[in-house]
Amino acid sequence: xxxxxxxxxxxxxxxxxxxxxxxxxxxxxxxxxxxxxxxxxxxxxxxxxxxxxxxxxxxxxxxxxxxxxxxxxxxxxxxxxxxxxxxxxxxxxxxxxxxxxxxxxxxxxxxxxxxxxxxxxxxxxxxxxxxxxxxxxxxxxxxxxxxxxxxxxxxxxxxxxxxxxxxxxxxxxxxxxxxxxxxxxxxxxxxxxxxxxxxxxxxxxxxxxxxxxxxxxxxxxxxxxxxxxxxxxxxxxxxxxxxxxxxxxxxxxxxxxxxxxxxxxxxxxxxxxxxxxxxxxxxxxxx
Amino acid sequence: xxxxxxxxxxxxxxxxxxxxxxxxxxxxxxxxxxxxxxxxxxxxxxxxxxxxxxxxxxxxxxxxxxxxxxxxxxxxxxxxxxxxxxxxxxxxxxxxxxxxxxxxxxxxxxxxxxxxxxxxxxxxxxxxxxxxxxxxxxxxxxxxxxxxxxxxxxxxxxxxxxxxxxxxxxxxxxxxxxxxxxxxxxxxxxxxxxxxxxxxxxxxxxxxxxxxxxxxxxxxxxxxxxxxxxxxxxxxxxxxxxxxxxxxxxxxxxxxxxxxxxxxxxxxxxxxxxxxxxxxxxxxxxxxxxxxxxxxxxxxxxxxxxxxxxxxxxxxxxxxxx
Numbered sequence: 001x002x003x004x005x006x007x008x009x010x011x012x013x014x015x016x017x018x019x020x021x022x023x024x025x026x027x028x029x030x031x032x033x034x035x036x037x038x039x040x041x042x043x044x045x046x047x048x049x050x051x052x053x054x055x056x057x058x059x060x061x062x063x064x065x066x067x068x069x070x071x072x073x074x075x076x077x078x079x080x081x082x083x084x085x086x087x088x089x090x091x092x093x094x095x096x097x098x099x100x101x102x103x104x105x106x107x108x109x110x111x112x113x114x115x116x117x118x119x120x121x122x123x124x125x126x127x128x129x130x131x132x133x134x135x136x137x138x139x140x141x142x143x144x145x146x147x148x149x150x151x152x153x154x155x156x157x158x159x160x161x162x163x164x165x166x167x168x169x170x171x172x173x174x175x176x177x178x179x180x181x182x183x184x185x186x187x188x189x190x191x192x193x194x195x196x197x198x199x200x201x202x203x204x205x206x207x208x209x210x211x212x213x214x215x216x217x218x219x220x221x222x223x224x225x226x227x228x229x230x231x232x233x234x235x236x237x238x239x240x241x242x243x244x245x246x247x248x249x250x251x252x253x254x255x256x257x258x259x260x261x262x263x264x265x266x267x268x269x270x271x272x273x274x275x276x277x278x279x280x281x282x283x284x285x286x287x
Numbered sequence: 288x289x290x291x292x293x294x295x296x297x298x299x300x301x302x303x304x305x306x307x308x309x310x311x312x313x314x315x316x317x318x319x320x321x322x323x324x325x326x327x328x329x330x331x332x333x334x335x336x337x338x339x340x341x342x343x344x345x346x347x348x349x350x351x352x353x354x355x356x357x358x359x360x361x362x363x364x365x366x367x368x369x370x371x372x373x374x375x376x377x378x379x380x381x382x383x384x385x386x387x388x389x390x391x392x393x394x395x396x397x398x399x400x401x402x403x404x405x406x407x408x409x410x411x412x413x414x415x416x417x418x419x420x421x422x423x424x425x426x427x428x429x430x431x432x433x434x435x436x437x438x439x440x441x442x443x444x445x446x447x448x449x450x451x452x453x454x455x456x457x458x459x460x461x462x463x464x465x466x467x468x469x470x471x472x473x474x475x476x477x478x479x480x481x482x483x484x485x486x487x488x489x490x491x492x493x494x495x496x497x498x499x500x501x502x503x504x505x506x507x508x509x510x511x512x513x514x515x516x517x518x519x520x521x522x523x524x525x526x527x528x529x530x531x532x533x534x535x536x537x538x539x540x541x542x543x544x545x546x547x548x549x550x551x552x553x554x555x556x557x558x559x560x561x562x563x564x565x566x567x568x569x570x571x572x573x574x575x576x577x578x579x580x581x582x583x584x585x586x587x588x589x590x591x592x593x594x595x596x597x598x599x600x601x602x603x604x605x606x607x608x609x
Contacts, residue, residue, distance in 0.1 A: 035407050086591060092407045093353045094590050097547065100540060101586025108579035224418045224536060227411040231404070261426060268419035272400050275412065279403035 004257050005136035011253015012246065013142055013211065016149030017043075019245025020204040021226045023156055024197035026235040030173045031193040034084060034095030039226070040219025041106040042198050045072045046205025047214045048110065051121055061124035061210075068206045069199035076198030077191050084194065085187070103220075110216035118213030145207050152203065153242045156196075160238055169193065228271040234281025244282060302608040303476070306554055309609055310472070313555065317461050327457045328525065333565040334464040335522040340545040340557030341471050342514035348552030349475055350507045351487030353410045356417030357515050357542045359397070362424065362534030364390040364516030369436040369529035370429055379444045383463075383520040390516020393420075394509040402505045405490070414536060421534045435530030439523055450524055463521045467514050472554060474510065483507055537579075544582055547589050550596025555609050559597050 021039055028036050036042075049068035053059040059067065079102065087094050127141040160166035172179040172186050180186045205219070212218060233244030248267055256263040274282065320330050339361055346352045368386030371377040377385070401412045424430045431437075441450035450456045474480050485493045486500050493500050523529055532538060541564060549560025564582075571578050589596070595603055602609040 029407075035411065083587065083591060090594075093347075093410065094594070096353070096355075096407060096410055097543065098587055098590040100543075101583040101590065104540070104583030104586065105580050106583075108576045108583060111579070112576040221418075224414055228415040228418075231408060231411050231415065264422040264425075265419050268415050268422075271412070271415055272419075275400050275403050 002136060004254075007253045007257040008250065009136075009138070009142055009146075009253070010256065011250040012146045013249070014252060015246035015249020016146050017204045017208060017222065017245075018226055018229045018249050019153050019242045020149055020200050020207075021222070022229045022233065022241045022245050023153060023238065024200040025226065025230055026238065026241045027156075027160065027200075028194055028197040029235050031169065031190050032080075032084060032088075032095070033092055034087065034099065035092070035227075036194075036197065037096055037099035037223065038079075038102040038106065039099075039197075039201050040221075040223030041103040042072055042076060042219070043201040043205040043208075043222065044110065044214075044216060044219040045075070045106065046202025047121070047209040047218060048114075048205075048216075049202065050206045050209050051119055051214045054121065061206075065203070065206055069202040072202035072205075073195040073199035077195040080191050080194040085190075103223075107216055107220060114216050116215065116217060118215045118218075121209040121214055123210040141210060145211070149204070149207065150246075152200070153245075156200065157238045157242065225267050228267045231271050232267075232274045232281060234283045236281075237283045240283030305607050305609065306472070309555055310468075313558070314465060317464075321454050321457055327453050329565065329569060331457055331460045331525045332522070333562045334460055335518050335525060336542075336545060336565055337558040337561035338464050338467045338518035338521070339515050340542055340549070340561045341468060342511045342518065343542050344546045344551065344553075344557045345471050345474065345514070346507055346511040347546065349480055349483045349487060350504055351490075352405070352504060352508065353543070354401075354413040354508075354511070355410045355536070355539050355543065356397075356413035356415075357512075358534050358536065358538035359417035359420045360390040360393060360512045360515035361519035361522070361538065361542075362529070362531075363393050363420065364519035365523050365529035365533050366424065366430055366436065368520040368523045369439045372442065372523070373436060373439050374429075378446070379442045379450060379524065382442075382523075383517070386520035386523070387513060387517045390519065391509060391513040393516070394512030398505045398508040398512070402501055402508060414539065417534065417539060418536060421531070421536075424531060424534055430529075430531070433531065435528050437528045439527045439529070441524050441527065456524060460521055460525065463517070467517055468558075471514065475554065479503070479506070541582070544586060544589075546596075548585060548596055550599030550602070551594075553596065553598040553602060553609055556596050556598035563597070 021043060025036055025039055028034060046068050049071050050061070050064040053064045053067060054061075083098060083102075084095065087098060123141045127144050130137050130139040131143075132138075158166075160169060168179065168184055169189060172184070172189055176186045201219075208218070229245055229248050230241070232248065233240050235241070248270065251270065252263060252266055255266040262269070317330075317334075321327060339357065342360075343354060343357045346354055364386035367389040368382045371382040371385050372379070397413070397416045401409055401416065404412055425432060429436075441456065443449055444459055448455050448459060450459060482493065482498055482503055485496075486498070486503060490500055519533065522533075545560035545564045546557045547560070548556075548563055549558065550556030567581070568578060571581065574581075593600070598609050
């Protein structure tokens, strides 16, 4: 039973990353009509940013949790202003190709300087050790990642679904021209949205640094799984992305326990099944 | 939604004539390569990728479907052909046949899933499917994991042509490439190809005209996958191995890049793009990971400033279709 709970916890942690990343992808897709292939690379940059902050500037985990998403988010906004902006009005697929190229550049540069092996990032002192819950041993850091990710996801949901800013954003997703006529600066909103999505990815990167080590290709395979998550959940709803992300992480964790051979493929197999039964995805609208 | 290739010219007698002349020039150039001292291995490798990119282009350029998982056809056909030649001891022609058939089967199975969604979702689904297949090949014993299937015997094609001789192999690869190219060329200019183009331009209108567009897209996908598999089978004879790199997503990305550089939706663009990218990889082999960075830069530059690609720009300049 211990092993089962341990795998469930690993599943929840992976689910947190799926949720944070697919949430960002959905928000970006809503505003920019672009599937951000660079999302995995920007997640990796978040982790490296935390690593640099610690090893060069001596800035620890807690400030990095805020600074890294902001730095990477600003980097994302520069990408949006200098490149992605020019793709509006073109076919969606050009956005995918451009961001794929950006992912190759970012990952290639990091691989050149840091090779492919992992760099260690220590768990902050406050979150070291573990708790005995009676039925299982819970490493505190892992529990923290799950709870903190859930809070961030719910805050993002609140921001988009319940605030005035979010209402403007949703309106601009539906009809940007009309929203501009109301005097709202839509291009700036698009840039900020991209920054927000990228920031969420970078935050996931910082959270994962102590667990998965810091590697240049840490986001490369992850992003493909997240794409499958997005296909399963559909990009129509924010809450849908969050729930699908966590649920698939848990299913993956269970598979690791009951049938480890399929743990790499289970998400893709589920994607195939969902496409056969409900092609529009669990929460999505038909496109 | 703006179509991927904006200025489609009407197909006229002149268009077909231009393309025929270009085809003649290409064939003549390929036939004289062994006499020029050019490294035949490079040209053979580039031709396999050229056919692969042409097959990919059939789907994106004429059907409007971006597959980000075409490496799965290359890799699957490669593994099956290599296994058939090495373990089952089949003749080359049978090896190519079973490899291509495996890719066709894979095309039917994955096509039924992928064609259910369009646009951006189609790209993500094909990418996920190819990653699924990658993990399966990592685990199944017949692929020999990281090592791949190595030292594949080349044998005698039809019992006559000794494929171990590089000149013989070269002409066999050229013949295979031209065969695949002509099948694609014929498909593009057939009534079926015209319907595909209409789906790319405006799917709703094609549906309202009574076309079952899903069936057309599925058929195009299967045909594209089969021809990509054919290229993968041919590649086994050149490289004499089949490995995991051929199924990985980076390979799918390279196929997209070749087609983009040459020109999406042009007949000859993918061929030019394949030669450009393979040549670049050869010359920059010593730079390690910078090759990846350069490929990324090419992607970005192409998308931002050079969307028509090499052949597309030339064709646009001369107001011809190539």
